[in-house]
Amino acid sequence: MRSRTPVRGPELTELGLGAAQLGNLARTTSDEDAQGAVDAAWDSGVRYFDTAPHYGLGLSERRLGAALAQRPRAEYTVSTKVGRLLVPSPRTAHRQDDGGFAVPAAFRRRWDFGRDGILRSLEGSLHRLGLDHVDIVYLHDPDDHWQQAATTGIDTLVELRDQGLVKAVGVGMNQAAMLAEFVRRCDVDLVMVAGRHTLLDQSAQDELLPLAQERGVGVVAAAVYNSGLLAAARPPADATYDYLPASREVTDRAAAIADVCERHGTTLPEAAVAYPLRHPAVVSVVLGARDAHQSRTNARRLAASIPDALWAELAHLGLIPGGSAAPAASAAGGERS
Template identity: 85%
Template sequence: MRDRTSARTPSLTELGLGAAQLGNLARTTSDEDARGAVDAAWESGVRYFDTAPHYGLGLSERRLGAALAGRPRDEFTVSTKVGRLLEPSPETAHLQDDGGFAVPAAFRRSWDFSRDGILRSLEGSLERLGLDRVDILYLHDPDDHWTAASTTGVDTLVELRDQGVVKAVGAGMNQAAMLTEFVRRCDIDVVMVAGRHTLLDHSARDALLPLAQERGVGVVAAAVYNSGLLAAPRPPADATYDYQPASRELAGRAASIADVCERHGTSLPEAAIACPLLHPAVTSVVLGARNAGQSRTNADRLATAVPDALWSELTALGLLPDVTSPRTGRVRS
């Protein structure tokens, strides 16, 4: 497993494990499967793990922390997020969470990018993770909270970084435009861009990636399957794109890319993982896994060599902007 870094970020393995499924995203994941997903990722060489309080109202953090317990702390990197503060809600504990996770609604999410809110959120995350520190702290989805997030939010993160509480700070979002503004205007080290630097969505390439590269800000690419459309060798009839049914036009583009992949002896999901890593600003691709088998599949797909001729043909057919290859990175010793 290769490592990558930037001028401002800690070294990350090219593949990271995204722990949303450990929080019962969309459906229940057993404790055994959640533990297996982390164990198999570790065995595959993954040393970067991303979570958030939002994922299962803290369940993801608790499960990830339990699975990492006992492993050498200096050998792995953990990121979590702030901005959605978990507040106890015993009056709704008998109901199901309405935030997309199959868990009881024993807490409610409260948007809070204040200094106090961020400090309280981090304290809760550390307790759930069973760790004395996290390595990267992201502002989580501040789409409707730019003013607070870019002032008190970033200021608090920088304070924590300067105190040595965290190594790197940034923001994680499902859009590229505001992340670009964070890089342009704020003292951050890393951004996580979800679904906007993929085989099908190239919006991060316009401004975010060049600016991040210029300023030494690392880019973590998440949701590179666009929530499902790129996850199988051929787009299924019920495929989703950004958690909604995929349009006929997008499904057709994915099928055309799959045709090219097959001609070059690779697969659509293998290309979906490899493509974001072609850009030198990208330090890691984060993929979710619900069990050990999915973690192993993710690692196997990353390890598959994708020929340069594939990118050339996709570009010639107008299915992909011009990209450069090969990958860059440092091999973990």
């Protein structure tokens, strides 16, 4: 699997495994399926794994750490996130978590982008992962916490990076505008943009991607299926878009893109995975997987050959912006097996 090396930060495989589903996102995943998802991703060449305390109140980190425990530490990259500190909550442990994960509410999430909160959060993550360090730390969804996140939060992560405790620091969000402000004002190495650099939403191209390229900040693209609408060859009638029922307008647009894909011998999900990597600022696409089959499917989609004529027709029809050229080989970084 090909890898890309950002200007600042570790080499990342073009495909990363997003571990939210290992935390029982929306429904229960078995330990065996979680292990299978990681094993199949590894066998496919994936060496970048992303998680967060938020995902299943620590369950994702515990499962990911267990699944990687026998792998050579120098051969893979792990990112986790800070900003939601997990606080024990024994009085609610009999309830179901209300944060979107099928786990007991034995902890509550407390927003904290302060120095002590970040250090405590990272210490907990290392314990759950069974690691002595992670490679990348992102501030997680600081939408309503700009002031603290852009000052104390980033300063704390930079301190950890300068001490050699992490290799790269950044911010992960579901919006592009604030990420652009972090790139403009703060000393970040990477940003993870979820759902804003996709076949259906190119808002990251307005400011974030050009600015990141100019400043040498690597971009990790996540949620490239926009929560499901682009995950099947044809958009289903009950498809979701950004975690809500998809509107008729956006479903029709996805169907129009699917028509073009079929004319060029490819599929909508394959194009959805390939599209973000066409921009030279993007260093990896992170896809979630719940089991081995989904991990293998992700790898097959990445490996699909997408003809340039497909992108040209999509641009001609106004379905994607024109002028999005694939990065040169030198910008994409080196390859490894």
